[in-house]
Amino acid sequence: MEVLTPEEMSAIDRRAAEAGPFDGYHLMRNAGAVAAAEILVRFADAAGFDVLCGPGNNGGDGYVVARLLAERGLDVRLLAAVPPRKGSDAARAADDCPLAARPLDAFRPAPDRIVVDALFGAGLSRPVSGAEAAAIAGVAAAGARVVALDLPSGISSDSGQVMGAAFDAALTVTFFRKKPGHLLYPGRARCGETVLADIGIAGALLEAAGTTLWENLPALWRSALPTAGPDTHKYNRGHVAVFSGGPTSTGAARLAARAAARSGAGAVTLLSPASALMVNAMHLTAIMLRRAETVTEVEQFLADRRPAAIVLGPGFGVGDWVRTLALLLLRQAAAERGGLVLDADAISAFAANPGELFDAARGETAPPLVLTPHEGEFARLFPDLAEREGSKIVRARRAAERAGGVMVLKGADTVIASPDGRAAINGNGTAFLATAGSGDVLAGIIAGLLAQGMPAFEASCAGVWLHAEAARLFGPGLIAEDLPELLPEVLAGLID
Known part of the structure; x- marks a missing residue:
């Protein structure tokens, strides 16, 4: 029931990677695997999947999802506006993904395809604009269903407010603990069904975080x-x-x-x-x-x-x-x-x-x-x-x-x-x-x-x-x- 700010979650991610048994890249792979499994449970009959990846760790999760869906023989299109930073866990995930990323500004959503939103997640720090905002508008116009990784891109993790533009997800898969944006409106309405997934981070790391915010359960x-x-x-x-x-x-x-x-x-x-x-x-x-x-x-x-x-x-x-x-x-x-x-x-x-x-x-x-x-x-x-x-x-x-x-x-x-x-x-x-x-x-x-x-x-x-x-x-x-x-x-x- 603990609720973590983005800063608290980032600190726990770092401590988890240092303490093991999973390093940062393996935690990313765990997150992508859980998300892919949740997608397959609900949307295996979709005509295809469009995975939109940002340059950070949220995008890294998306590269893992794209690879795993493609390995199942499904029709997967990978799109990215900016490649991950070299040497990062997200770059390793991109290197391990056999799909070539198309430019995000070439994205054309379709109502029978599932959009996997891995653009920003909870790490957003500025209003969404440019190709990302155009992609969000295009998805809404097409009526395509969205699966958000961590948090619908465009939603503030701290306040739940829309920052420029935001996806309206049918499913959000988040990891370890919820963030305020999952529970505060309008973010809560934009998340759709929210699944809280275990990716191998020890609960004991919460003690060091000293959180004083909870979901009221x-x-x-x-x-x-x-x-x-x-x-x-x-x-x-x-x-x-x-x-x-x-x-x-x-x-x-x-x-x-x-x-x-x-x-x-x-x-x-x-x-x-x-x-x-x-x-x-x-x-x-x-x-x-x-x-x-x-x-x-x-x-x-x-x-x-x-x-x-x-x-x-x-x-x-x-x-x-x-x-x-x-x-x-x-x-x-x-x-x-x-x-x-x-x-x-x-x-x-x-x-x-x-x-x-x-x-x-x-x-x-x-x-x-x-x-x-x-x-x-x-x-x-x-x-x-x-x-x-x-x-x-x-x-x-x-x-x-x-x-x-x-x-x-x-x-x-x-x-x-x-x-x-x-x-x-x-x-x-x-x-x-x-x-x-x-x-x-x-x-x-x-x-x-x-x-x-x-x-x-x-x-x-x-x-x-x-x-x-x-x-x-x-x-x-x-x-x-x-x-x-x-x-x-x-x-x-x-x-x-």
Whole structure:
């Protein structure tokens, strides 16, 4: 589940070649062999194969693929704009390939032939132009299927952004570990099916890399997932408090409250203004209800019930009151609580003075803070970071460090970042989550896990994965109310 930057992958490649048992050229041959095998499994009936090779190691992999496909008696055309550097592993691969390379600018793709993209892979450092860009455009116009080696050429390995022009692959075969470009959009969509292949690099080399970026999979946080023992009771499963908006905007808070309960919290209380008490009461059963519309009432509730986690923001409204509450909650002693989740309006309310929120979050007694913005809310709180092009990972990490809390930067490729630099990219997101109230449910799930003692980063990662998995389980027709009811099934699979 580790995700490596191009620099980290290059360093591991070098150490692997030095440590053996495979030198650099044999690792290249292994990569080409695995890629050729994956191609034959899926596309052996193609009319032919056009292998496009660049001058670097990605091109070297392509020369190996071309040779192996030709040895099977298949129709293979080899094309290259620039030959490999003399003395390099790629040059050895080219010398071992019996096919003569044609000029890339003579390439004429056909819809019944497979294009093997070995132009740049993850090593791209500049926008694609010239003959390579023309080849990409020609392939798209012809409707030819593409198999990318390592990463579709034209996709930034760091950010997943298109650099000038990029292939749209049906299959991407990458090696050892994924790169950010495989998981971040639009790169993720351009990869098609992604196969992660073992080419003989020892996993122990990861320790020296010191990676702090992962794909968000259960193995990352499963050991911290709370489970109930035979002597468990509701009070040691944690109490979650969720603040409700006014009488016409109560639904978001109830979604968060139900999600907190379904994710395992022992008790959930909805804190409501007096004007919304009856509206909320009509919809609540296991979730408790309490009036809280003044500082005194909130402080009294905190003293009486000592909630383990709190959600503020869904459907609450933007104004002085939400800011007052957020700062009040951040001033409370953290010993009894798992954390504070700020979502939606509680984020936007600090747009004029985000530093006020960040300073409070760094207070000695402040509870762990989790912020769950979508891109629009993120831009309100971090306008300078939102304006920068580049990696979503970098933006989320910088925001987490500045805010002093875990950042859940939502989207199809949600990134979870901790102030200490750890980050994860979620890979099981689905378009079914693009429905009103979905984010409110996510805030409640995270709070429910926090209340049970899960650390903030792990709770956020787990919450994002569980949220998406529940949506995938339901499928078309999903509405936000469905999500909490699917959590028991998803959690049961993990716990069993």
